[in-house]
Amino acid sequence: MQYEGTGDLTQAIPEALASRLEDDIIFGRLEPRARLTEEEVAAHYGVSRSPVREALRLLERDGLVNRAARRGIWVAPLSLKDFDEIYSCRIPLEGLAAGAAAGNDGPEKAQLLSLLPELERAFNDNDAQAFFQGDVKGSRLIYSLAANQTLTRLINSLGKQALRYRYFAYVREPRILAITAPGTQVIWRHIVQGDVARSKALTEELIHHIWQIMRDVIAERYGEA
């Protein structure tokens, strides 16, 4: 069987597969604890098991799936404990990134400003989807401004799993957007102005705040601990 995937797999196959599966997991099309068998995935995308195995290793690296030797792979379950772990790690790392981005003197910082209207509009329209995307775009820009590949790698490997919780919480409690949006805009402006200390502190505060608010939503569904 040769590849003829449903869409355009222009990039390397394992990365493309991983990207598809990531989305399926993040947006809940693949449920927590769902079993993933290599042959099923391979058949579904019209490729052999080799690239599938590599893709699954990538998902494992980002904590989206769990593997048990010789037993298989499951979509990682969501839990309040896991959520707390992720956010306790995200706080200092995102703070570090924001501070480093603020300390970057390059001209690329201006791009953050150009993203602000987009964010503003999404907020006013109460368009969670659009805000979500704009926020992710801005975050990526901040990481690249931080010019710290190691930090980027760490944050990315947290970010995928974090997105699952964020998506879940946004859908159930759109009010979260009203807290995130203004804080995000303030922080981006401080980064552009080069205020290292404040960018870092405000980022840590904001994530901590969002953490607490999301926590209620997550706890309701995924238990007390």
Added chain:
Amino acid sequence: MQYEGTGDLTQAIPEALASRLEDDIIFGRLEPRARLTEEEVAAHYGVSRSPVREALRLLERDGLVNRAARRGIWVAPLSLKDFDEIYSCRIPLEGLAAGAAAGNDGPEKAQLLSLLPELERAFNDNDAQAFFQGDVKGSRLIYSLAANQTLTRLINSLGKQALRYRYFAYVREPRILAITAPGTQVIWRHIVQGDVARSKALTEELIHHIWQIMRDVIAERYGEA
């Protein structure tokens, strides 16, 4: 060709291979920028390319090798920039771990105390190797006390590359041991006593201090930026 590896590959083959290659990289038997071809590695350990590929993915995850699509894999180069990146990330993460470990009320904390004499002796004997090992053992215990799998995963993925620099610096500047040892002992005692704030603060200070000292040694060999 069936496996008959030089040693006992009791665990899963990819992990065992990765572990061997890790050591080879950390202790410099594989030089920075050295090319790793799948077939050579496979032939050397008497296995096929399949488990080798998986092992190399694991090394890639931990930042020990770099991969270019369809071009191959090289041992990651060492550089002052990379070193700075790693240590700027290590500070808050190790601080988080130390604080969380101090907040753990379980009885396992006592094990840290039992490691103290070992560390003390290594220090008095000026035995860098023994200190190295004791320190790693204590760190692992702290991570497990922190009871935060996500944090452990992040720290471990930094730790491997960090060890390359630590080994390099220890060999060239044994004086580093005289700074690390007393500070480490103090921190471990604070963790056992459950002093969360101080455990965290002192850990961050110590790593920051070591960072600066190691930096001179690294800079001498691996350039100014």
Added chain:
DNA sequence: TGCATGTATCCTGTATACAATATCCAAAAT
């Protein structure tokens, strides 16, 4: 009815074969 044991099946892990691209070196052209 409940539990243990054996067997059939499924699935992962490993090996090998094949395809395709990147690299290297030699020969030719400017």
Added chain:
DNA sequence: ATTTTGGATATTGTATACAGGATACATGCA
């Protein structure tokens, strides 16, 4: 002499074949 171009070679990426452990179900026994 330097650059370019062609083909040979080496190495990665993918597909497929095979081996062995894990799971599930059925059968037998208490």
